[in-house]
Amino acid sequence: MSDREYLEKCDGLAFIPGEEGETEIRFMTFHEPMKGKIQVSSSGGVHYHVCFLKYDESDNLVFDDSFDAIFMDPLEYIRGLIGTNIYGTMIKKRENSDVWFQKYLTEIKEKVKLT
Numbered sequence: 001m002s003d004r005e006y007l008e009k010c011d012g013l014a015f016i017p018g019e020e021g022e023t024e025i026r027f028m029t030f031h032e033p034m035k036g037k038i039q040v041s042s043s044g045g046v047h048y049h050v051c052f053l054k055y056d057e058s059d060n061l062v063f064d065d066s067f068d069a070i071f072m073d074p075l076e077y078i079r080g081l082i083g084t085n086i087y088g089t090m091i092k093k094r095e096n097s098d099v100w101f102q103k104y105l106t107e108i109k110e111k112v113k114l115t
Contacts, residue, residue, distance in 0.1 A: 046071060048068065051066045078090070
């Protein structure tokens with residue numbers, strides 16, 4: 001299956017540090033899919049919840065930013081971040097995903113340092 005086909009079927013993406021400094025892109029599917037329709041813009045882009053993490057000068061993983069955005073091609077966006085010390089997740093936004101994403105952010109912030 002191609003990356004585009006995985007992207008269509010997945011609930012989100014994680015872009016994480018891999019071996020030898022490479023960035024790995026992983027497709028995520030929730031065991032219990034969130035109910036609600038995926039939000040698509042009038043231009044055809046998909047709404048995403050985004051969480052950015054990075055490594056600080058002491059090599060600790062820290063929370064960097066979170067926001068919602070519309071992407072026509074999230075894979076291309078992620079590939080543009082490779083080499084910038086930015087990692088994180090992009091979760092497809094659904095009608096009822098805001099509460100889930102806020103809980104996710106709370107858990108992430110408890111596990112990593114805040115900048």
